[in-house]
Amino acid sequence: MSNYLENNIDVYGFLSNIYGMNVYDIDKPLQRFLQYFIGKVPSFSELGIFAGRDLLEITDYVDKVSRPRHIMWDINGNRVDRVWLNPVERWAIEKLVLDFGINKPPYHGGSWHEHYAMGFLVSDPGLYCIITITIQTAYALYKYGNDELRRYIPRLIGDERPINFGATWFTEVQGGSDLGANATIAKRDGDLWRLYGDKYFASGVGLADIALTSARPEGGRAGAKGLALFAVPRLNSKGDLNFIVRRLKEKSGTNSVPTGEVEFHGTEAYLIGDLSNGIYYIMEDLMVSRLANAIGAVGVARKAYLEAYEYANKRSAFGKLLIEHPLVIRDLMDMEVTIEGATALVFKAVNEFDKSWRDKPPYSEHYHYARLLTHIAKNVTADAAAYVTRLAMELHGGIGFLSEYPIERWHREALITPIWEGTSNIQALDMLEAMTKKNAHIAMLNDLENIVAEIKAYHNTAEAAMNVIRSTLQTATSLSPLEVEFRAKDILSLLGMQLP
Numbered sequence: 057m058s059n060y061l062e063n064n065i066d067v068y069g070f071l072s073n074i075y076g077m078n079v080y081d082i083d084k085p086l087q088r089f090l091q092y093f094i095g096k097v098p099s100f101s102e103l104g105i106f107a108g109r110d111l112l113e114i115t116d117y118v119d120k121v122s123r124p125r126h127i128m129w130d131i132n133g134n135r136v137d138r139v140w141l142n143p144v145e146r147w148a149i150e151k152l153v154l155d156f157g158i159n160k161p162p163y164h165g166g167s168w169h170e171h172y173a174m175g176f177l178v179s180d181p182g183l184y185c186i187i188t189i190t191i192q193t194a195y196a197l198y199k200y201g202n203d204e205l206r207r208y209i210p211r212l213i214g215d216e217r218p219i220n221f222g223a224t225w226f227t228e229v230q231g232g233s234d235l236g237a238n239a240t241i242a243k244r245d246g247d248l249w250r251l252y253g254d255k256y257f258a259s260g261v262g263l264a265d266i267a268l269t270s271a272r273p274e275g276g277r278a279g280a281k282g283l284a285l286f287a288v289p290r291l292n293s294k295g296d297l298n299f300i301v302r303r304l305k306e307k308s309g310t311n312s313v314p315t316g317e318v319e320f321h322g323t324e325a326y327l328i329g330d331l332s333n334g335i336y337y338i339m340e341d342l343m344v345s346r347l348a349n350a351i352g353a354v355g356v357a358r359k360a361y362l363e364a365y366e367y368a369n370k371r372s373a374f375g376k377l378l379i380e381h382p383l384v385i386r387d388l389m390d391m392e393v394t395i396e397g398a399t400a401l402v403f404k405a406v407n408e409f410d411k412s413w414r415d416k417p418p419y420s421e422h423y424h425y426a427r428l429l430t431h432i433a434k435n436v437t438a439d440a441a442a443y444v445t446r447l448a449m450e451l452h453g454g455i456g457f458l459s460e461y462p463i464e465r466w467h468r469e470a471l472i473t474p475i476w477e478g479t480s481n482i483q484a485l486d487m488l489e490a491m492t493k494k495n496a497h498i499a500m501l502n503d504l505e506n507i508v509a510e511i512k513a514y515h516n517t518a519e520a521a522m523n524v525i526r527s528t529l530q531t532a533t534s535l536s537p538l539e540v541e542f543r544a545k546d547i548l549s550l551l552g553m554q555l556p
C-alpha cells in the first residue's frame with residue numbers, strides 16, 4: 057500500500073484503497089496463466105507499480121476533471137482538428153508505448169500474451185483503447201500494407217520517436233453492427249483513392265496520424281463483402297488536413313479516449329491488400345480489439361474487486377469487519393472465481409490467436425477456432441465485468457454510488473465492454489457463423505477433449521463441464537436456423553461459463 061500520509065499532496069490515496077499497490081506482483085493468478093501459456097513469468101513489476109498508482113489516478117482524474125478537448129482552430133485561424141489531452145495522460149501513454157513497450161511483443165519475437173497481459177494491468181478502457189487501435193493499425197499494415205504504408209509501423213509500435221497513433225473507423229450513423237450498410241464511397245484517383253462519406257463513431261480522432269477505415273469502391277457490390285479497407289493519413293500529400301473532425305461525443309465512460317465524428321470530402325486513401333477482401337481484414341482487425349476488450353473487461357473487474365476486498369477489510373458492520381460476514385465472503389469469492397475463470401478463457405483465446413495470427417484469407421482451421429474462442433471470451437468477460445463492478449459498488453454500500461470515489465467509475469467503464477467491438481448479440485451471431493460455415497466447434501471439441509484427458513485433479517468436474525459443452529453444441533447444431541438464432545446468446549454464454 058502507498059505511504060500517502062507521508063506526502064500530503066498525494067491526495068488520491070484518500071480516495072482509493074488500492075492506490076499504490078503493485079497490481080502485477082500481487083496477481084498470482086495472472087502470473088500462473090502466463091507461466092502456463094508461455095512458460096515464463098514476464099517481469100512486469102514496474103508496470104504493476106505504474107498501473108496501481110499513476111494510471112489509477114490519471115484515468116480517474118481525466119474522467120472527472122480533465123476530458124480530452126477538440127482543438128478545431130489554431131491561433132492563426134487554421135483548421136487543425138487536434139485533440140488536447142491532459143499532459144499527464146499524454147505522458148502516461150508515451151510511457152506505456154515507449155518505456156513499457158506495450159505494443160511491441162508480437163513484432164519482436166514476443167507473444168500476444170505479453171501484449172494482452174500488459175493490457176490487463178492497464179485495463180482502463182479509454183486509455184487501453186488508444187493503445188489497441190494503434191496496434192490494430194500496425195497489425196493491418198504489417199500483414200497487408202505495401203512498403204510505403206509499412207513505414208508507419210516503427211512509430212506505431214514505439215520503436216521510433218515521436219510515437220504515432222492509429223485508429224479504426226468503420227461505424228457509420230446507419231449502423232455499426234450492420235457494416236454492410238456502410239455508405240462511404242471510394243473513388244479511384246490514379247494511384248490513390250478518394251473517400252466521400254462520414255464515420256459516426258471514431259475513437260482516437262484528433263490523435264490518429266493514420267486511420268484504418270472501410271469504404272465501398274464506386275460501383276462495388278452491396279453488403280459487407282463489397283467493402284474495402286483503406287489507410288487514411290491525417291494529412292494529405294500536400295500537407296493539408298485530410299479529413300474533418302466534426303465533433304467529440306459526450307460519453308458516460310471511456311473518457312480518456314476522444315471519440316468523435318469524422319467527415320471525408322475527397323480524402324486521400326491508400327488501399328490495404330486486395331480490393332475484394334476488405335471485410336476479412338476488418339474482421340481480423342476486430343479479433344485483435346475483441347481480445348483487448350475481453351482482457352480489459354476482466355482487468356476492470358479485477359481493480360473493482362481489489363477495491364471491494366480492501367474496503368471489506370476496513371469497514372465494520374454489526375460489530376465485525378465486512379470480511380467476517382459469510383455473505384460478504386461469498387460475494388468476494390464469487391467475484392474472484394468469476395474473474396479468474398474469465399481471465400483464463402481470454403488467455404486461452406489469445407493462445408490460439410498467437411498460434412494463427414499470421415494466417416490470411418481463406419484462413420486455417422486453427423484461426424477459425426481462435427475466432428470462435430474470441431467471440432465466447434468477449435461475451436463472457438463483458439458480463440463478468442458488469443457483474444463484478446456492480447457487486448463492488450454494492451459492497452461499498454452508499455459510498456459505492458458516489459462519484460467522488462473510484463468505484464462507480466469502474467462500473468461505468470465496464471458497461472462499454474458488451475457494446476463496442478460488436479455487441480453481445482453480434483458475438484452470438486458470429487459464433488454461429490464460425491460453427492455452421494467453418495466448423496470451428498469441431499476444432500474446439502477436439503482440443504478440449506485432449507485437455508480434459510490430461511487433467512488428473514478434478515477430472516470428474518472437468519468431464520461434467522465437457523458434457524455440458526458437448527450437449528450445448530449438439531443442441532446448437534440440431535435446431536432450426538430461427539430457433540438457433542433465438543437461443544444464440546444463451547449458447548454463447550453457456551459455453552463461456554463451462555470452458556474455464
Ligand SMILES: Cc1cc2nc3c(=O)[nH]c(=O)nc-3n(C[C@H](O)[C@H](O)[C@H](O)COP(=O)(O)OP(=O)(O)OC[C@H]3O[C@@H](n4cnc5c(N)ncnc54)[C@H](O)[C@@H]3O)c2cc1C
Nearest residue numbers: 224225226227231232233257258259315476477478479481
Ligand atoms: C465510446 C464508443 C467508441 C466507439 N469507437 C468506435 C470506433 O473507433 N470505430 C468504430 O468503427 N466504431 C466505434 N464505436 C461503435 C461501436 O462499435 C458500435 O456502437 C457497436 O458496434 C454497435 O453498433 P451500433 O451502435 O450501430 O448499434 P446497432 O447496430 O444499431 O445495434 C443496436 C442494438 O441492436 C442489436 N442488433 C443489431 N443487429 C442485430 C441482429 N442482427 N440480431 C440481433 N441483435 C441485433 C445490437 O446488439 C444492439 O443491441 C464506438 C462506440 C462507442 C460507444
